[in-house]
Amino acid sequence: MLVQALIKPNTYFDSVSLMSLSTKANQIEEVEQAIIAMGTEMNKEVMKNVGLMTPEVETAGASDLIIVVKATTDELCETAFERINELFTKKNSGKKGKNDIKYSTISSAAGSNPEANLAIIAVNGAYAAREAKKALENDLHVMMFSDNVSVEDEIELKKLAHEKGLLMMGPDCGTAIIGNTALCFANAVRKGNIGIVGASGTGSQEVSVRIHEFGYGISQLIGTGGRDLKEEVGGIMMLDGIQALEDDEETKVIVVVSKPPAPSVEEKVLAKIKTCKKPVVVWFIGGNEEKITEAGAHFAKMSKEAALKAVLLAGADESKLNKRALNIPLIEEVRTKLTPEQKYIRGLFSGGTLADEAMHAAMEKFDNVYSNIQRNPEYRLKDRYTSQDHTFIDFGDDEYTQGKPHPMIDPSTRLERFIQEAKDPSVGVIVMDFVIGYGAHEDPVGAFLPAIIEAKQQAEQEGRHLEIIGYVLGTELDPQDYEEQINKLLAAEVTHASSMQNAGLLAREFVVKGE
Amino acid sequence: MSRISDLFKSRPHVINVGIESFKDDLLQQGSEVIHLEWTPPGRGNPALIAALDKFENPAILEKIEEANKLAVERIINSQPVLIGYDQAINCVPGMTKTTILHAGPPITWDKMNGPMKGAVTGAIVFEGLAKDVEEAAKLAASGEITFSPCHEHNCVGSMAGVTSASMFMHIVENKTYGNIAYTNLSEQLAKILRMGANDQSVIDRLIWMRDVFGPILRDAMRLNPNGIDLRLMLAQALHMGDECHNRNVAGTTLLIQALTPYILETDYTIQQKKEVFEFVASSDYFSGPTWMAMAKCALDAAHGIENSTVVTTMARNGVEFGIRVSGMPGNTWFTGPAQKVIGPMFAGYKPEDSGLDIGDSAITETYGFGGFAMATAPAIVALVGGTPDDAIGYTTKMKEITTTENPNVTIPVLDFAGLPTGIDVRKVIQTGIMPVINTAIAHKDAGIGMIGAGITYPPVEAFEKAMLALSENIQ
Numbered sequence: 001m002l003v004q005a006l007i008k009p010n011t012y013f014d015s016v017s018l019m020s021l022s023t024k025a026n027q028i029e030e031v032e033q034a035i036i037a038m039g040t041e042m043n044k045e046v047m048k049n050v051g052l053m054t055p056e057v058e059t060a061g062a063s064d065l066i067i068v069v070k071a072t073t074d075e076l077c078e079t080a081f082e083r084i085n086e087l088f089t090k091k092n093s094g095k096k097g098k099n100d101i102k103y104s105t106i107s108s109a110a111g112s113n114p115e116a117n118l119a120i121i122a123v124n125g126a127y128a129a130r131e132a133k134k135a136l137e138n139d140l141h142v143m144m145f146s147d148n149v150s151v152e153d154e155i156e157l158k159k160l161a162h163e164k165g166l167l168m169m170g171p172d173c174g175t176a177i178i179g180n181t182a183l184c185f186a187n188a189v190r191k192g193n194i195g196i197v198g199a200s201g202t203g204s205q206e207v208s209v210r211i212h213e214f215g216y217g218i219s220q221l222i223g224t225g226g227r228d229l230k231e232e233v234g235g236i237m238m239l240d241g242i243q244a245l246e247d248d249e250e251t252k253v254i255v256v257v258s259k260p261p262a263p264s265v266e267e268k269v270l271a272k273i274k275t276c277k278k279p280v281v282v283w284f285i286g287g288n289e290e291k292i293t294e295a296g297a298h299f300a301k302m303s304k305e306a307a308l309k310a311v312l313l314a315g316a317d318e319s320k321l322n323k324r325a326l327n328i329p330l331i332e333e334v335r336t337k338l339t340p341e342q343k344y345i346r347g348l349f350s351g352g353t354l355a356d357e358a359m360h361a362a363m364e365k366f367d368n369v370y371s372n373i374q375r376n377p378e379y380r381l382k383d384r385y386t387s388q389d390h391t392f393i394d395f396g397d398d399e400y401t402q403g404k405p406h407p408m409i410d411p412s413t414r415l416e417r418f419i420q421e422a423k424d425p426s427v428g429v430i431v432m433d434f435v436i437g438y439g440a441h442e443d444p445v446g447a448f449l450p451a452i453i454e455a456k457q458q459a460e461q462e463g464r465h466l467e468i469i470g471y472v473l474g475t476e477l478d479p480q481d482y483e484e485q486i487n488k489l490l491a492a493e494v495t496h497a498s499s500m501q502n503a504g505l506l507a508r509e510f511v512v513k514g515e
Numbered sequence: 516m517s518r519i520s521d522l523f524k525s526r527p528h529v530i531n532v533g534i535e536s537f538k539d540d541l542l543q544q545g546s547e548v549i550h551l552e553w554t555p556p557g558r559g560n561p562a563l564i565a566a567l568d569k570f571e572n573p574a575i576l577e578k579i580e581e582a583n584k585l586a587v588e589r590i591i592n593s594q595p596v597l598i599g600y601d602q603a604i605n606c607v608p609g610m611t612k613t614t615i616l617h618a619g620p621p622i623t624w625d626k627m628n629g630p631m632k633g634a635v636t637g638a639i640v641f642e643g644l645a646k647d648v649e650e651a652a653k654l655a656a657s658g659e660i661t662f663s664p665c666h667e668h669n670c671v672g673s674m675a676g677v678t679s680a681s682m683f684m685h686i687v688e689n690k691t692y693g694n695i696a697y698t699n700l701s702e703q704l705a706k707i708l709r710m711g712a713n714d715q716s717v718i719d720r721l722i723w724m725r726d727v728f729g730p731i732l733r734d735a736m737r738l739n740p741n742g743i744d745l746r747l748m749l750a751q752a753l754h755m756g757d758e759c760h761n762r763n764v765a766g767t768t769l770l771i772q773a774l775t776p777y778i779l780e781t782d783y784t785i786q787q788k789k790e791v792f793e794f795v796a797s798s799d800y801f802s803g804p805t806w807m808a809m810a811k812c813a814l815d816a817a818h819g820i821e822n823s824t825v826v827t828t829m830a831r832n833g834v835e836f837g838i839r840v841s842g843m844p845g846n847t848w849f850t851g852p853a854q855k856v857i858g859p860m861f862a863g864y865k866p867e868d869s870g871l872d873i874g875d876s877a878i879t880e881t882y883g884f885g886g887f888a889m890a891t892a893p894a895i896v897a898l899v900g901g902t903p904d905d906a907i908g909y910t911t912k913m914k915e916i917t918t919t920e921n922p923n924v925t926i927p928v929l930d931f932a933g934l935p936t937g938i939d940v941r942k943v944i945q946t947g948i949m950p951v952i953n954t955a956i957a958h959k960d961a962g963i964g965m966i967g968a969g970i971t972y973p974p975v976e977a978f979e980k981a982m983l984a985l986s987e988n989i990q
Contacts, residue, residue, distance in 0.1 A: 020859035118522065
């Protein structure tokens with residue numbers, strides 16, 4: 001073992017810095033033991049006691065810096081000195097700005113940043129209501145992504161927000177666009193004069209991208225959370241949302257998106273719409289046309305229809321719109337490719353409302369349509385792992401996520417199911433959504449591509465045609481490359497649907513037999 | 516609806532709680548986002564969350580806020596003045612010839628750690644109650660010695676905090692509220708009683724302090740009719756780069772400068788006075804205990820206010836960390852295990868040589884300096900492992916768990932913001948942020964002394980117990 005010392009005459013460092021440097025020096029791999037200290041009598045005494053005394057150390061004075069190293073070889077001592085010298089010259093890597101101030105509570109963050117106006121709450125449901133309440137008390141609008149919040153808490157929060165004139169979007173609200181800024185899961189769309197209030201996240205996303213595709217834009221997209229139109233909550237946020245859009249100068253047309261509300265809530269919402277001075281398009285997925293029309297609203301049965309009505313009300317010239325009608329020759333062609341045994345649709349969705357819309361399209365022609373989101377318990381899937389006749393699955397439902405991230409982020413569960421369905425000879429068509437935009441997977445189609453290609457080859461070997469419909473929900477402004485997603489589908493011989501409405505209708509029509 | 520239309524007209528300026536990728540998406544869109552450093556309140560413990568919720572009840576909240584306002588007013592308005600020095604037996608309440616005061620919450624001899632046992636036996640020898648440390652250890656175990664926390668006698672004690680009858684104490688009077696606080700004299704560094712060292716050199720120094728140093732300081736202050744305003748001096752020292760717990764260069768210079776004219780006037784020999792000045796100059800720590808007594812004096816004035824959740828004591832005995840809270844009067848301690856101190860060590864020592872966190876010096880952080888004022892002491896940021904920005908970060912973070920800022924003692928680099936003042940048990944539980952403490956590291960074995968310095972945190976259990984007790988107490 002070698003002990004070598006390096007003396008830097010008349011070099012002062014304070015003791016705290018030297019202690020810190022010594023500690024770091026002792027962590028250097030080559031170093032058996034090291035001391036960096038000023039040459040005071042006390043320090044030299046310590047060095048003597050621990051066997052690090054050398055003649056150079058002996059002669060060092062109190063104003064000299066001593067670096068003494070114990071290592072196994074000369075070279076290692078040299079390396080150690082080099083590394084220690086690096087410690088002395090190591091400089092701070094750039095200044096931190098004011099933005100790096102860390103806050104731990106909403107109150108402190110809001111207190112120090114009076115310009116803050118909205119809180120996104122995405123914590124475990126057990127804590128979410130507390131945080132949302134704090135946000136509202138600090139006069140912040142709230143978007144609550146968290147779910148598993150009690151209905152009682154939801155009502156209390158929404159009442160508090162209503163009293164204070166604040167938005168309480170959620171719980172379980174995944175989509176909003178405020179001031180042309182996408183919050184959580186939303187797409188980059190043009191700024192425009194159509195406002196959306198949605199109880200359903202992907203439904204609102206779908207309408208917003210269709211409006212964008214028709215050349216129009218969104219003023220605001222307000223999410224309410226999925227439970228807002230239930231009896232207990234009473235549509236507090238939906239009613240406030242409609243009012244807010246009515247008051248908003250930029251909004252010319254309002255679109256309301258939801259599953260069919262509880263009857264008492266539907267009454268309230270339609271009464272509100274009746275007095276609204278602006279035209280309102282209502283898309284209640286599977287909703288009742290008559291009541292809606294009676295309220296003076298514009299009824300839409302499907303998503304693209306809702307977007308179309310909205311842009312026409314906003315002043316679009318119908319003759320100049322590309323409405324993307326269904327491709328009838330394609331339907332004929334696919335029908336001829338399918339054998340009589342290939343009867344069923346399997347819809348595998350990451351978006352709940354997208355599943356719902358496709359399912360409703362199928363239900364118009366078939367009775368045997370099963371799903372985990374069927375309202376009629378008779379048609380609810382008995383076993384979540386096994387499909388039955390026509391099956392539509394919303395993989396965002398709790399029973400499928402099982403603690404994993406949402407399928408828009410983590411494709412694994414849906415991917416496994418796809419591989420399973422592709423092997424089923426009774427399957428006529430598999431229909432899937434690929435959602436891009438803020439919050440979503442960076443390459444959702446890419447995640448499925450190898451499995452799609454393999455499944456197609458496998459089916460071909462078995463002598464059957466595997467028909468897959470893919471729909472990419474997004475716009476060319478989204479952070480992911482929209483065109484590239486579509487091109488990936490086309491390259492894998494997947495039928496690309498231009499909208500969710502078309503995807504649902506195509507799937508249905510492909511498996512209609514003997515018409 | 517005006518708030519909603521305001522929102523529509525501007526862009527969202529978001530406070531993001533939870534999923535961090537939402538922040539990144541917003542930044543990508545050019546939005547302003549503050550991402551919270553959020554953890555589940557009360558570490559997710561339902562009883563603690565229930566207690567937090569209870570304290571949100573408007574009627575209870577109002578009581579607590581009012582009580583805390585009073586508590587921090589008393590801390591801020593306290594004017595601790597050094598009025599003299601005297602032997603403990605002559606001034607400390609409850610002191611007897613066989614009493615030994617120690618740091619931290621109550622502890623029995625058999626449970627004391629190495630440094631504290633070393634200090635206790637050294638003090639027994641110093642007091643002439645035993646001829647050597649072996650005999651002293653027997654005496655300590657015999658039950659004939661009364662052990663009691665410094666804090667329960669209006670005192671504080673650095674490190675082991677061992678204080679015996681004939682040791683000289685600072686006497687600090689609160690000119691606003693009238694209470695008095697005491698603390699021992701600095702033995703300077705490094706092989707000293709309070710660090711657990713107890714050989715003959717330590718005893719000899721204690722004897723000199725009793726026979727020369729203490730009497731000179733006592734007699735000097737008898738010549739000073741006004742005393743020395745310690746809050747004012749603390750504020751000056753902080754402006755000069757001290758945080759007055761681990762860095763005391765400026766404070767010591769100011770204090771000895773204030774004492775010098777009176778020391779010169781005393782009747783002692785030039786040689787004795789010279790010894791005093793040399794002793795003071797031998798370590799920057801001379802004023803360290805003085806600031807502790809100053810803080811204790813102010814915090815005692817804020818103790819015992821019904822419904823207050825403000826912490827008035829943080830102290831460690833080397834085994835347990837104890838806190839006292841204003842709303843839980845008297846000597847109600849809430850404890851948890853003492854923690855390791857992480858930081859640079861003197862040459863030749865390793866982390867495994869360290870004793871656990873010890874001493875009453877965390878009274879400085881309880882007042883709002885020390886670790887809470889790291890931003891004032893860029894020269895010692897190596898203690899916190901980094902840069903002046905890190906130091907500022909520590910101070911800023913402490914605002915998250917304190918009640919207000921002390922306008923009397925300010926931090927230049929933070930635009931002269933006041934010290935973060937009045938640690939609130941509720942906020943600690945809510946945020947999971949622990950008060951940061953700058954402190955020295957004593958060797959784990961008796962008789963060796965100081966081996967490093969660094970930072971440490973209280974155990975969360977102490978605050979959790981306090982929260983639950985407060986929740987039962989405040990109705």
